[in-house]
Amino acid sequence: MASRLDHYPLPPIEDLYTIMTGDCTFTKLDMGNAYLQLELDKSSWKYVMINMHKGLYKLQFGASSACTVYQYVMENILRGLPRVTVYLDDCAWGRPPPAAAAPAGEGSPRLICKPSALARHLAQSCGSFGREPRLVWGGWPRLHTLYNGLWPAAGELRLAREHLQMADGGLVALDWALGEREAPPARAPVLLLVPHAGGRLTRHASGLCRLALRRGYRPVLFNRRLHNGVPLTSRRLLPLGDPSDLREALRYIRHQHPAAQLLAASEGSGSALLLSYLGECGSSSHLTAAACISPIFSFQDWLQAGPFRLYRWLLLLQQKINLSRYATVLGEIIDTEKLFRSCTLRELEEVLFCQSKINNLSWASYWEKNDPLRDVDEVAVPLLCICSNDDPCRGNPEVTLPFELFETNPYFFLLLTKHGGHCGFLTSRSSSWSHEALLEYFKSVSEFFRAEERTKNQCRRKISMTSYKRRGEATHKKESVCSHNIHEIFNWQRSYTR
Known part of the structure; x- marks a missing residue:
């Protein structure tokens, strides 16, 4: 047996x-x-x-x-x-x-993760991880949330839009942020930003793009079908748990910028799409590292319970405005009257994806296919999640944060602060602590991989010299290593993540 x-x-x-x-x-x-x-x-x-x-x-x-x-x-x-x-x-x-x-200060962020060489490197090299963030309106998490989510950004962010047509005829858009100076070099890292479920460019996302431009990154916003002015050219709408469009967009970016590192970040409910992509692609992902700011892990429970009333109402309104432009076409596959009468995010999701003329699924069956954490064991890219204890949209951290995942999976890192709200963390009216921590994390991960690459090259040279002496050969070949090949550099951890 x-x-x-x-x-x-x-x-x-x-x-x-x-x-x-x-x-x-x-x-x-x-x-x-x-x-x-x-x-x-x-x-x-x-x-x-x-x-x-x-x-x-x-x-x-x-x-x-x-x-x-x-x-x-x-x-x-x-x-x-x-x-x-x-x-x-x-x-x-x-x-x-x-x-x-x-011990660290009482108000310092807590880095919760499984002990590893990368975790120790992050704790030592990321100064923002060990300092207490000096936030404005520290005791008002809803003010942080609404200000960064609703208040218009200071100055207009210059964007160059690129439409990508998918295999089924649907369109998505990439908005490349443009700086005031000359174009960044070809090897400048590309930072893909996945907005929240409403799809609108928020003050929070705009601020991250501006800071990334100043730090030498090439930021680009990923716009899903029907979001942020993307026209609807196919009757197929994709839920946040389906990363097929994001996967094609990243393949296109890799083809256009083969020498650059690919990084990804998401805000709020948009993290469901990024988590789904990382789990579904696993070691085939094109990303070097990823980060989520105020992610929603249990998306099903979040839709059922919902965030606080004002935020829920605004997100629902934004979704209905996006759909109303194509009500006639969508009426062929869904009940538009029931759609626009929906009063909760769950009702809207059920009408769009569970009760349409194309799909007839139960609520439980739908989430078996679209839960963001369904393939979490397959994630093979370092992922930082920046969260606050007083997030009014996510809810009680003891219930909504999967602490066991961060303590057992070496690819997941949780940076937990006492205050900050949802996608807030404002240190002034124009800057966010989470943006500084995120870019510092990306820089530290890149340095760690470069150090690992140098160590591996030294080992290869020693092995090659040994082989040369034993075989008596006159020459030996030197292997080339791609600077952004995370899976070769990181395979010392792959042995205990499967």
Whole structure:
């Protein structure tokens, strides 16, 4: 009888060393009879249980899943303990010198993630991660939210629009932000921004584009079908959980800018589209790194409960205005009368995608296909999520933030602040702390990958020289490495993310 193999990953030794870097004293514990201490479900007893004179031991050494099951159990027991590492039945604890153990300030952001070399690099190199943001209107999260979401931006952002036709005839648009100076160089990193579900260019998104231009990025806004003035040329509308249009847009950008790094950021409810893309594409993604500002993780619950009343009403109104321009054409596939009578975001979503003449799905079946976190285990790109505890749109962080995901998946990083609202984080009326933290994160990730690339090149050279001496060859070939190939550089973590 073969057992079902559990694919829970074992951590690389390099990551365990990284957690203990800087420690001066260590304690190590070795668990006795490790696997034999675990109990299994009764359905598995007849396959692995052995009978001994001291009792019944339910998990044998040699079972195919024993090591991964034990690693999962130990990591969950010791989760949250600082500077503690575990590898199967060995547990180690390191203690830093007294000067290195100073706690962060009470109001500083918390970086919640699984310990890794990249996580340690981010904590050391991103200064904004360890400083308390000095926000205006700190105790008024709704004021942050409404000001950045509704108030017009200071000055007009120059945009150059490019329409892309999809395979089914539908159109999406890329709005390239233009600076006042000359065009950025060909190798300037491209920053794709996915707006919120309403599709309108907000003060928040405009401010991020302006700052990115000043920092040498090439920002571009992704506009979905029917959003932000994009004409409707196909009767097919895509939900936020379908990333097919975003995938084609990124392929086009990669073709147009082959030498540039591709980065992506999203705001608010637009994060559902970015999360769906990262999960669906996995290691085939064209992105080097991604970030979400005030993301909505449980989109189904968010549509059912909804944000606070004013924000919900404005988002619903924006959606109806976009759809009203093509009411006659849409009337052929959906009940437009019921659509424009809808009073909640859930009713609008159901009429568009569950009760149309093309699709007839239940609410539960619809979310099985469109949940943003449905393929979260396949994400293979570093993703930073910037959130605040007082976000009035997302709700209670203890319920709406998947802390376990950030603590167990090495690709997910949560930067949690005490205040900031929803896509707010205003340090003045024209600047946002989240923009600074996001661009600092992208810069730090790029530096980390370049350092890893140099290390790999040195190892290759040593191996090549060794082969040269052994074989007595006169020449040897030097491999070329693409500077933005994240999957080759990052594969030291791939071994424990599948």
